[in-house]
Amino acid sequence: MQRSVLVLVIMSVIMLAFLPWIASDVMLQFAINTLLLATLAQSWNILGGFAGYVSFGNSVFYGLGTYGTAIAMAQFGLPFWVGLMLGALLAVICALIVGLPILRLRGPYFAIATLGLSGVMGAIVSNMDIAGANIGLILPLTRADPMFYELSLGLLVVTTVCVAWLSMSRFGMALIAIREDEDAAGTMGVNTTRYKVAALVLASLFTSIAGGIHAYWITFVDPASAFDPTLNVRMVIMAVFGGSGTVFGPVIGSFLLSTIYELLAFWISTAAALLFGVVIVLAVLFMPKGIADLALAKEPGWRYFLRNVREHRL
């Protein structure tokens, strides 16, 4: 990484850390939400971006994180951090159990198998009394948005540092080799199963912690919101919009898309969903490799866009 980029990133993180002192409550709410979404997109990036395994099941880990925290706090009166750890533990165990069979599948088949997971897990939780069954669980109310903000920011920073390390490490190289050609990677000595499962576990860890923070912040958990499959679609869109398989792409993608969506929701309220859809369609048409690739492009804007269309059209 270039030194100037590094300095810029560190400066922005420090500035972001002071946001609670200057931002309005609405801004803070928006910021917490955006940071958590960025963490989810970044976690998705570990397996989806680097190893090329498009998962629609990461929301399961998110749900387990929320429930771990909720069960610990609401049912046993344990402190928040114990809840976070419980959630992370549940998610990691789930990733290990589920990862081994499912990561044998490739391409769309992996994507579909993971898609089923969140529905299955939601149905299981709806029938567990300790998880409040269909009714959900209520967590104690805390008036501490700055704390939630700093936690979310910290989590995003840790996740991104982890991804940055990944991109320069042997582990990351293995994942990239798997993405580029899994069979060739195998014959070149890459233990594909081990690295794929490790990537899934790492993703599940960060995703579940984000879920735990969200649960305590929003103070209410039920199966429908915890295992919401559209959350997963959002992770993927944000990561891809920014540039999957890059260090900062998912973060930038989440920040930009969240802001666009929020502004649309405020300004032209009713047509926001429509425009959001149009933004996605246009983004895929004209910059399929995301903002990160656009930023590195040598040619002027419109020529870059046209080149992308030319490369992918029939």
Place this chain on the structure above:
Amino acid sequence: MLLAQVLLNGVLLGALYGLMALGMALVWGVLNIVNLAHGALIMLGGYVVYYCYTLLGIDPLLALPVAMASMFATGYLLQRFLLNLIVRGALLNTLLITFGLDVVITYLGQVVFTADFRTINPSYSGANFMLLGLTVPVLRLIAFGIALLLSSALWFLLNKSGLGRAIRATAQNLVAARLYGVDPRQVYAVTFGIGAALAGAAGGLYGMISHLTPYIGSSLTAKSFVIAILGGLANPFKVILGGIVVGVAESLAALYIGPTYTDVVSFLLLVVILVVRPAHALRAA
């Protein structure tokens, strides 16, 4: 007796599921596009039939061809002028663009059709007869018949016609197809159009048996997805069979495990098949 009735329900409903998945499987198999807007196309087809019936007084079954024709045109245009532009991109990108389309179509649906729910309710909608002690709902039986009819028609189209040969050639090898004088842009657009037309027919039947809102699309997409995998992408009859398997599995799950588990069972079925017999699924691709 209860079991027999439940199985019958599952088979009849499953065929309609299969019909829903037919267009998705076709588009997926030939164009390699996993169309997440497929459910939205089903929804549009449903509304076409609804308005033919309520505004023009056309019998919904006779309005099905109208829905198919208009959806064919919609699908053709979508592929020709939008999806053809990205069709060589990564799978993930086709997923995303069709997801974006789904959002757009759903929103426009809400503006044009309003959020109110609708049903297509002809006089015979609740008719039924007894056969060997089982109650057979007429409408579901008709839907079953139409599913078989359309899958046969698709089979003949693919296997016995010049267009079908062109479609299959394009699916197998784009370059070779070009050498034989096939214009893939045209073939892709026609194929997507046929997929949309099948979705239109499924939508009309769905509106008669269930209900329509602009939001039904995404759950129908998910169901079609599962069935397309189960049935494979190559043979229309297998897709219908896949639908029936899902219909029966869901019905049995509702009977023996509990109705809250129907979705879980169909997805578990999918995961098990994917994991245990990946070759089956992979061969289809």
Place this chain on the structure above:
Amino acid sequence: MSATAVPVLEGRRLTKRFQGLVSIDDVSFSLAENEVLGLIGPNGAGKTTLVNMISGTIRADHGSIFFKGQPIDHLRPFQRAHLGISRTFQVMKPFPGLSVLDNVVVGALFGTGGGETSIARARESAREWIEFTGLTHRIGQSAEALGGPDRKRLEFAKALALNPKLLLLDEVMAGLNLVEVDEVVGLVRKVRERGVSILIIEHVMKAIRHLSDRVMVLHHGEKIAEGEPSAVLSDPRVVAAYLGTRRT
């Protein structure tokens, strides 16, 4: 033939069927330390299938493969790579999105004995192999951008970066002109001088004749001849097999 020492590679009565069609039929062979074994035969004879079985991407229906006297049938491809078995692909498989350097780095990172643990050292050794194969002028380019001969070189460099004990070369010379073939022949010789055992599949007979200590011929999955290159290549059965089915 060095029958005294344990062979590096030995295949015993290997058989493989694909959907009822026999691809490899009861083939046995062995490869001694530092030996070069040429494997020839018409297209569809089962040569690549044999290489796939050795590298572990497919498994034999019957028979066993031994590496340095130990059976390796139960090992997955990456484990075989860790033992020191490396291969090239006939249909070249560079990692398309990666640079030439990174392509080769992957080999160095995960090769024999589990590979290099430090990225920096892996880069160093990758640079050496790239220079060895004459690709230094392309080092920063994306693998996708390479032309035919350079792709072959890259394929070779990737395989070598694993630091193999046994190298399986699957038609690395196909599509090269005469000058380039000579270049590759030179490279293979140099690799051999480092003590690597080599199994080479090739249609370029000149190269096979110059490189191989022994030649084995497959036809319809069966071994029809084995021995000194000059003797085997003039065997009437071999000539018939080649003339009968090649060049159709």
Place this chain on the structure above:
Amino acid sequence: MSRKHSFACAIGTLLATAGLAHAQDVIKLGAAVQLTGSEANTGRYYRDAYRLTIDKINAAGGVNVGGKTYHLGLTLLDNQSDVNLGVRQYVQLITSDKVNFLLGPFASNHALNDSSIAEKYQVPMVQGGGASTQIYSRGYKYVFGTLPPADDYYASTLDMLAKADPKPRTVALVAADDSFDVSVAKGTRNHVKDAGMTLAVDQTYREGNADFSTILAEIKSKNVDAILWSGHETEALNFLRQMKGLNVNPTNYYGFTVGVPTEDFRKALGKDADFAFGMTSWLADASLKDRWFGDAIAFAKDYADKYQYAPDYHAASAVADVETFAMAFEQAGSLDPKAVRDAIAKVEFDSVYAHIKYGPNGQIVLPQIVIQIQDGKVVPVYTDRVLNKAYYPIPPWNRRP
């Protein structure tokens, strides 16, 4: 100040100026309601009822708070049927739009989440869109509601059935698996037992389910006397249509928690809707007197004239929410949130919706009115006494006119 609120403030101002004619002497109420998205169909009742009631109160001179007259204003945001967006919008309403008091969204899951913002900022919220028991089981002080508790939805129905002739002996209970309907089912099980009937079928289905054929086959095989159904409107629609398609005929009765009172439901089903029983916490009735509207009939007329569709209990309940604030302002004689909150807890008045009085947990207690569709019209048949004659038992499908 101007920098830190930059964009939120600009938007807030935009909306505020759009919503309010005069900026002075106005008490601002705020709400984020489903104006688009999958729940917009019901969300509109809240939007329209809030607006109508506020206009009515202002037209009558506004409210008198401690000797000073105020008009009411409304800042209404569209939560797009998205719970997370709704939560953020409530924070926005409180912190940057500076509304004084909060009205609620539609649906229990929204109310559940949004009300925790009200509690967090200690701004009173009166909401008529969420009936789930959980909203009121959290010990919150600033949240009040005008929908009756879910547990008792079938209480009046079972009361009626217990006295009916012939009295049903076996009952099938079918409920969706979301938190509201699970609460209904839980309460109903007890009421069924108290009424001396047996549960022959007790099934929960997944929310959003469209195929009930298996449950119906089971019900048919058990030959039950009554079906008690709890879920969402489109599911009720599918259930009823499939009942006919599979020729399922409970001996005496079938009823739904939703759908029956709404016009859409009857329109979609046509004649097939006839005889279905349902319930509502409200019907336009002259006995419901109101300070601003006169009575419920007049309200229904005003509403239908203005918005071109008939109000239902959602709308009436929303009226009561606004009126609760108006009453509480006058009684508190102050706009201090704490004082208003205490006034709401004590307030007692008649409205187009019902006699309003909040229980200690913040929720109103109100018996459901049993209704039946007779010749395409909704007819109230029972509350704690018979109101009109019911067609009972319900005739089987093949013996209807």
